[in-house]
Amino acid sequence: MGQYEKFEFDVLVVGAGGAGLRAAIEAAASGVSVGLICKSLLGKAHTVMAEGGMAAAIGNVDDRDNWQVHFADTMRGGQYLNNHRMAQLHAQEAPDRVRELEEWGAIFDRTRDGRILQRNFGGHKFPRLAHVGDRTGLELIRTLQDHGIHQGIEVHMEHTVSSLIKDGDRVVGALAYDRERGRFKLFSAKAVILATGGTGRAFKITSNSWEYTGDGHSLAYNAGADLIDMECIQFHPTGMVWPLSVRGILVTEGVRGEGGILRNSEGRRFMFDDIPDLYKHQTADNVEEGWRYTQGDKEARRPPELLTRDHVARCIMREVRDGRGSPHGGVYLDIAWIKERMANAEEHIRRKLPSMYHQFKQLANVDITAEAMEVGPTTHYTMGGIKVDAESQMSAVPGLFACGECAAGLHGANRLGGNSLSDLVVFGKRAGEYAARFAAENGHGGIDDSLVEELSRQALAPLERESGEQPYAIQAELQEHMQDLVGIVRREDEMLRALEIITGLKERADNASVPGNREYNPGWHTAVDLQSLLTVSQAIALSAIERKESRGGHFRDDYPDKDPGHFAKVNVRVRKGADGNMEVDQLPIPPIPGDLQQIIDTESR
Amino acid sequence: MNEARFQIWRGTGDKGHFDEHVARIDEGMVVLDAVHQIQAEQAPDLACRWNCKAGKCGSCSAEINGVPKLMCMTRLDQLDLTKPVTVEPMKAFPHIRDLVVDVSWNYRAKMKVRKFKPRPPDAADGTWRMDQKDVDRVQEFRKCIECFLCQDVCHVLREHDKHEEFVGPRLMVYTAALEMHPLDVEDRRGDLKHEHGIGFCNITKCCTNVCPEGITITDNAIIPLKERVVDKFYDPLGKLLSIFSSADVSTGSKP
Structure with a gap:
């Protein structure tokens, strides 16, 4: 106990799917030192599961396509809860990000005249998805991986971040443990980028792997960042x-x-x-x-x-x-x-x-x-997540950035297929760029040793307890209840019951115990991840109760219609209150500038 | 209720033994489901890697009844359940714990392969044109999910432990994808011969047989690479030309 190795980077990226890798590549390109932490082996992140393609208005198959149409499609698909600026940047920058992947070795399927082929997808007006058969995600992550390993990025594979470390208001590092030996490592960083993916493991029927326990959402929440749109979960229509x-x-x-x-x-x-x-x-x-x-x-x-x-x-x-x-x-x-x-x-x-x-x-x-x-x-995708600035991807907490699925804003109430892979590279790049800039302007923060010791003690607690429940059973119960009570069709009374259940499960999780030692012990890892899963489950249920209408991925049996009045104009926000309890409220959606509104209006005709 | 017996390798480093467990069997179950069930109910600290559970990430490689396979794609109804099913870690890599091995060597070896180097864009719009048929050839190799089962079964690595001299079938596939990439202009033939030990492969096709993606590793990747190496180093006409030419003709362009 009390022992940990120390590492120092200008920028620390947590998560090595498409967004994390792209962020790390961009930060490294600007000359700062970059550490990259991934929960699994490099190249195994959930990005490999993306099948259909990557949306970008390059207009190779239908030359009527352009960023304006893509922007309007994204906003309509998101039922206008989207951050309009993110939707605009995404539509404008996705084509360059696709071409850049080709420069780095990606091989997309071709049109007859040898250009990148694009396919049709739900909610996209024109054939827009650059693709490689039905394994586009693998192509994207492998391209970024094979390019990234030559950029001087230091990769820490099979590590889980258990806490972010703050100095005053600012995030200045992260505490992680390695899966293999269970050793703690303290990463001091001038800027931290979260790219940890989604929360799909909160539900029983899911396309997500064991990793998708909302770690980034939970880390950011605990560090004081805002989470928005957490009620907006995408249930993909076609799972086996x-x-x-x-x-x-x-x-x-x-x-x-x-x-x-x-x-x-x-x-x-x-x-x-x-x-x-x-x-x-x-x-x-x-x-x-x-x-x-x-x-x-x-x-x-x-x-x-x-x-x-x-x-x-x-x-x-x-x-x-x-x-x-x-x-x-x-x-x-x-x-x-x-x-x-x-x-x-x-x-x-x-x-x-x-x-x-x-x-x-x-x-x-x-x-x-x-x-x-x-x-x-x-259960497929979490539209909601960490609220970030559209340009820089910085959260409300200085030095803390987020991109990819764990960030919110681009997709609003419902994500269009194909907009995820492009999201990863568009905003991964931006997060990397702005985090590197932030790191250039700020020094390393001070980190209190006793705090680090306390945080590692907390993480180890399930191993230390002599007796207690297995975390697997608690996790399975949570997934069952979230599926039944906060799933595709929701009702107020059921969600209130879910909140009560979550409170009970939290108590049980706080007393969970796992046998064995720290070395590659999945029981222990499940116990640690369960804490994040409970936090995001509570955020999802609270937000879903707050939004008294049906919109996009959020459907309520007791409010089956869209509310064109009040709820069309707000995002639901969750944050940690001064007393440590979870608070929920509503934030007005900023008005859409005239030129963008005009694009939306033209495209709706 | 149907049941099946599993013998699962437990232990750390060189020390280990089989533990026998009984799992309940449902229709369509795969080995990974049984391992998860045992983990959740009987052996909470049983170490195994997995992610996608759909044969797309290549994390759950193991040796099932002695055969290298992905646990998530091995259905129980294809195994003989009258006997216990053995589940062991891959043998060609250092053992960490239970079903988990240290595959970091593969990542280090990959760093030794020269990275993609495209020719300058030559289409009017500043990009490239590529034919689908040229792309198809490379896409076969790019299907690789890096499960490292081919590395596990390769006798050069597994029996002869030539990890320092031979990069193994996975990285031959990786190199083939780069060498046959329609845009790539790098030349890796010298590395293949000298650093990456292509000569060690004697084409027994064990790698091809275990590839869960069905990549024809030996015939489509390794043999064409061997031919390219031969063309560069042993083609007498090419050698003669290279002596008389200031530009090395035999290496300047790729077939």
């Missing part, structure tokens, strides 16, 4: 539902982009039955037009399967609830049907969706070129 062991694993939206259709047990394409007014003018009202759209007909409007994820997920829930679901509680997603329209359909499917083909064949004994898949909603 059977066999049970693979429930929740993602089925890319690319399946629908390539012409895949949703059917209920009666064989009906139910998505035609409910097209929201906001999207009526952009959506095909017949099968023929929808098919033409997926095959690149610029005159056709997109099929309703490519409506935004929040809407598609709710339509699937409705079919299942009303008894028109598949045998295992989902609906059918059919890509095999395209053989009615296409000569070489089987080969085409295998080439366009290779990892989906592989995944279903191997895990579910389903040949997607011949039969339909069973799919249902799965």
Whole structure:
């Protein structure tokens, strides 16, 4: 006890998915020293799971596309809770970030004339997603990894940050332990960037891995930063539902982009039955037009399967609830049907969706070129997160930056598919750049040894306790209750019950005990992560109670409609009160400048 | 309720033993599900790596009944459950604990491969043009999820411990992706011969057989690289030309 190694960097990046890697590369390029901490091995972060592509208005497939349309699509998809400046920067800068990846060795699929190919995706007016089959995330993270390892960045793999360290108001470092030996390491840094991803492990059915326990959200919250839009969780409409062991694993939206259709047990394409007014003018009202759209007909409007994820997920829930679901509680997603329209359909499917083909064949004994898949909603993405400045990505706490999924603002109430990979590199770069600048203007802070000792003692407590409950059981209970009570369909009374349950689980987590020692002990890691998971679960439930309407990923049975008045104009904020308790309130959304409003209005016509 | 027996390697460093556990079996379960169940209910400190549980991140590599596989993609209904299923860590790397091994050597070895070096953009818009068919060839290699199962099974590393002299199949695939990249202008053939030990590979194809991504490692990556090395160092015509030419013709352009 009381022993720890010390490291010093100008900029410390926590998280090595697409956002963290891009931030580290940018900071290192500006000449500052950079440390990069990742919870898993380098290159294994959740970015590898991104399948469909990376949205950028490069206009290679449809030259009518430009940043203005991408901006308007993002705002409409986010139901206008978005930070308009972030949506603008994202749409403007994504094309350069895509080209830069190509410069660094990424190889996207090509158009006939040899340029980067783009595919259709939900909520995007034009084919916009640069992609590599259905493994675009792997291409992105590997490109950044292989480029990044030559930039002088010091990587600490398989480390978990347990606390941020402050000097006065400013964040000046982080305390972490290494998984292998359980040794504590103190990282002193002039600026810290959080790029820790999402909170999907708070729910039972999820496409997220064990890492996605909201560590960055929780670290920032405890350091005094604001969290906003935490009620906005994206339930991706198409996760695998059977066999049970693979429930929740993602089925890319690319399946629908390539012409895949949703059917209920009666064989009906139910998505035609409910097209929201906001999207009526952009959506095909017949099968023929929808098919033409997926095959690149610029005159056709997109099929309703490519409506935004929040809407598609709710339509699937409705079919299942009303008894028109598949045998295992989902609906059918059919890509095999395209053989009615296409000569070489089987080969085409295998080439366009290779990892989906592989995944279903191997895990579910389903040949997607011949039969339909069973799919249902799965927890996928956290739109909410750390509130940051649009330009610099700095939080309310000086020296603390956030980018990627753990930051909030770009996606509003619902993220469009494909906007995540571009988010990572656009705002990863910005965070790296501004953190390096902050580091150049500020020195190292003072770090109190006794505080560090106290924090490491707290982290070790589950190992020290002689008796107590296993953290796995507490985590499983939390996931079960969050799924049932704060999931896709929410009600006030149920969420209040969830809050009570979370309070009880917190007490139990504070007394959890794990056997064994510090060396690569997943029981201990689960106990540490559980604290973050409980914090974000409370933030999600509190925020969801606060927003008394339905919007985007947040759907309330007791307030099923959108409130065009009050709630259209506020973000819900959570922060740590002076008494240490979690507080929730509302922040007015800043007005959209005239020129941007005009773009939105033009595009809505 | 169906059950199956598992013998899981427990221990630290060179010391270890099999622990037998019984797990409940549901339809469609994979080995990783059983390991998680045992971890949650019987052995909370059982160490294993995993992330995506969908065969995309390459974290949960292990040896199942002696065969290198991803735990998340190995279905129990494909195994003989009348006998205990053995689950062991990969053997070609230093053991840390239980199912976890030290794979950091792979990351260090990768640093030795010269990085991507594109030719200057040559399209009017300041980017490049590439044909899908040229891209397809490289995309096969870029599917690699770095699970290191090919490294684990390679006898040059596993039996002969040549980690300092041979970078192994994974990094041959990595090098092939760079060498055959339509834009790359770097020449790694000297490194392949001298530093990376391509000559150690005697094409037994063990790596290809275990690749969970189905990459044809030996035929499509290593053999073409061997041919390129031969062209550079042993082609008499090329050698002659290089003597008479100030620019080294045989290395100046790539096939």
